[in-house]
Amino acid sequence: MVKKRILVFSGTYIPGYKGGGPIRSLENIFNQLSEDVDFYLVTSNRDVGDKKPYTGINTNTWTAVGKVSVFYINGSYLKKSAFNEILEKVKPDTIYLNSLFSFYSIYILWILSISRFNRIRLLLAPRGELSPGALKERKIKKFFFILLTKHLKIYKNLQWHASSELEFFDIKKQYDKYRRIYIASNLVNTTKMKSYDIVNLSKNKAEIRIIFLSRITKKKNLDFAIESLSNLKGNVIFDIYGPQEDQAYTEKCKKLVLNLPSNIIVSFKGDVMHDKISQLFVKYDVFYFPTKSENFGQVIWESLSSGCPVLISDQTPWNNIENHRVGWVRSLSKMNNFSKVLQGIIDNNLEYYFDRQNIYNYALQVANTSKSIMANKQMFNNNE
Numbered sequence: 001m002v003k004k005r006i007l008v009f010s011g012t013y014i015p016g017y018k019g020g021g022p023i024r025s026l027e028n029i030f031n032q033l034s035e036d037v038d039f040y041l042v043t044s045n046r047d048v049g050d051k052k053p054y055t056g057i058n059t060n061t062w063t064a065v066g067k068v069s070v071f072y073i074n075g076s077y078l079k080k081s082a083f084n085e086i087l088e089k090v091k092p093d094t095i096y097l098n099s100l101f102s103f104y105s106i107y108i109l110w111i112l113s114i115s116r117f118n119r120i121r122l123l124l125a126p127r128g129e130l131s132p133g134a135l136k137e138r139k140i141k142k143f144f145f146i147l148l149t150k151h152l153k154i155y156k157n158l159q160w161h162a163s164s165e166l167e168f169f170d171i172k173k174q175y176d177k178y179r180r181i182y183i184a185s186n187l188v189n190t191t192k193m194k195s196y197d198i199v200n201l202s203k204n205k206a207e208i209r210i211i212f213l214s215r216i217t218k219k220k221n222l223d224f225a226i227e228s229l230s231n232l233k234g235n236v237i238f239d240i241y242g243p244q245e246d247q248a249y250t251e252k253c254k255k256l257v258l259n260l261p262s263n264i265i266v267s268f269k270g271d272v273m274h275d276k277i278s279q280l281f282v283k284y285d286v287f288y289f290p291t292k293s294e295n296f297g298q299v300i301w302e303s304l305s306s307g308c309p310v311l312i313s314d315q316t317p318w319n320n321i322e323n324h325r326v327g328w329v330r331s332l333s334k335m336n337n338f339s340k341v342l343q344g345i346i347d348n349n350l351e352y353y354f355d356r357q358n359i360y361n362y363a364l365q366v367a368n369t370s371k372s373i374m375a376n377k378q379m380f381n382n383n384e
Contacts, residue, residue, distance in 0.1 A: 004381050007092035008041045011104045013070065015054055016047035017274045018243040020215050021186075021298035022098055022127045024274070025163075027066070028187040032373060034067035037380050040090045041065075044104075045072040049245070062089075083108070087117045094380065096161075100126040101145065113154040122154075123182075123379070125161035126295070130170040133293030133315055137218055146174050161379060164317040167295045182379040185372035186296040188305075190364065203285060206234040208346045211284040211308075213241040213277065213299055214291070216250050221290045221313070221332070223249075226256045228290070228338045229264050234346040236264040238288075241272045241280065281306035285345055290330075290338060291315060304363035307356030311341050326359045 010026055012019035030039050040062075045053040053059060054072070062069050071086065095112070097105040105124065112118050128134055135142055149155040160181040162168040168183050214220045222240065229236060244250040250268075257266045272280060277299075281287060287303035287310045294300070294316040303310050310327035312318060321327040330337040344352035 003036060003038045004093045005038045005040065005090060006094050006096050006380055007087070007090045008039060008096045008098065009104050009108050010041065010043050010098035011102045012048050013041060013043040014065065014274075015057075016044075018048040018050075018215070018245070018271065020242075021294075021296065022125075024189070024298045025125075025127070025186050025296070026098060028189050029376065030066065030068040031189065031191075032187045032368060033376060033380065036377055039068045040071070040092070041068050042071045042073055042086060045074055048243070083111050084115065084117070087115075087120075092120060093383075094121045094123050096380075097122070097124040098127065100124060100129045101142065109154050113152075118154070121159065121382075122157055123159045123161055125163070126167070126171065127163075128167065128170075128293055128295030130174050131167070131293035131295065131315070132170070133291070134219055136292070150175065150177075163296045166317055170295075182375070182382075184375035184379045185369075186298065187372065187376060188298070188301050188367045190305075190367045203348065205348045206346060208232075208234065208236055208286070208342060209284045210236065210238045210286055210288050210342070211241065211280065211303075212238065212288055213272070213280065213303075214289065215242050215245045216240070216253070217246045218249050219292050221292050222253050223256055224290045224332065224335065225288050225338075226253055226260070226266065228335045229266075229342070230260055231339060232264065232343055232346065234263065234343075236342075236346070238264065238266045239269050239284070240267065241269045243271050244268075277302055278306045281308040284308055286311050286342070288338075288342070289313070290332060292332070301363060301367070304359050305367070307360040309354040309356075309359055311338060321362075324358075324362050325354055326362045327354070 008026065010022070013023055014027060016023060045057060045059045057072050059072050059074050062071050097108065099105045157179065159179050160171050162171055162181050162183050163186045165183060168181055171181050212222060212225055216222055229238060254268070260266065281303050287308050289300065289310060290313045292315055297316045297318060300310055300312060300316060300318055304326055310321065312327065312329055313332050314329050315332065319329050322329055328341045330341065341352065
């Protein structure tokens with residue numbers, strides 16, 4: 001059987017890491033499905049916010065990166081003529097867009113609308129951009145964008161990739177009259193999971209080591225996390241990792257830190273390369289992530305796969321984790337409920353003790369199920 005050819009457009013990819021989960025989502029799709037589908041990726045030749053391109057990367061030419069052919073492009077190169085050349089070479093059955101609001105997706109859809117290739121199947125993954133929490137950021141611009149695009153033919157021809165039932169309904173709420181929505185769970189990278197048993201860290205009573213790891217933006221809700229620490233008793237270490245994508249918001253968070261009592265030590269640790277993440281999680285008692293919305297939450301799975309329990313909001317698809325004793329889910333409407341969990345960990349209360357080996361085993365159990373792999377294959381191989 002001839003394999004389908006999928007041309008992917010994404011604003012960032014490896015070796016970049018500042019784009020967070022969507023990069024991992026793409027990499028995992030390529031690694032898991034390349035035996036059944038031929039993928040070609042066009043992406044920027046630099047990381048998010050960087051002025052200089054990657055070193056050691058060939059620009060404006062096809063390069064083999066793992067199991068995918070990648071075209072690292074200079075922004076000035078992506079003109080209509082160059083775009084048509086790429087389409088002529090790849091001859092894709094489907095064009096897959098890794099964002100709704102990104103410049104890349106908007107530009108590609110505009111070029112396609114005036115191109116002779118405008119009959120190619122279009123598949124778009126909004127990556128949580130249509131969740132209520134995400135739509136609250138720059139909400140006026142997003143409101144008018146959605147209002148406008150509902151009436152454009154090129155958007156009416158889109159098919160959608162939802163990574164969960166939650167995201168399915170988010171898409172349907174905004175683009176309810178339009179075409180098919182596939183539900184295909186995000187795939188994860190199990191090859192990097194440790195092959196040896198996870199060791200439960202020794203923990204002294206009256207202390208806690210907390211990690212926050214994500215892009216620092218309003219959606220990730222770091223200010224909520226900082227404020228929730230204020231009444232904790234005991235020695236608290238709160239380490240914050242991730243690119244400071246929103247500088248004004250980052251400064252707000254740093255000012256909140258100044259109001260915390262002396263028993264709480266908060267450190268902004270900066271960026272961390274993705275291949276170092278699992279080494280970080282094993283050093284902490286809990287991953288604290290009161291996010292306003294996640295369509296999947298790659299970083300949640302990565303914490304679990306390192307044996308680190310998670311304390312998360314109820315705005316992710318991971319709302320059943322307490323049933324498996326791998327973490328806690330709390331509503332953002334009651335900050336005190338997050339604080340109560342953290343204090344329970346500090347006090348070594350038995351109900352807040354989780355076995356790290358069990359957490360690791362759970363992450364392995366839910367990773368890349370046959371159902372999720374089949375759903376992704378069917379989505380990319382569909383002829384509609």
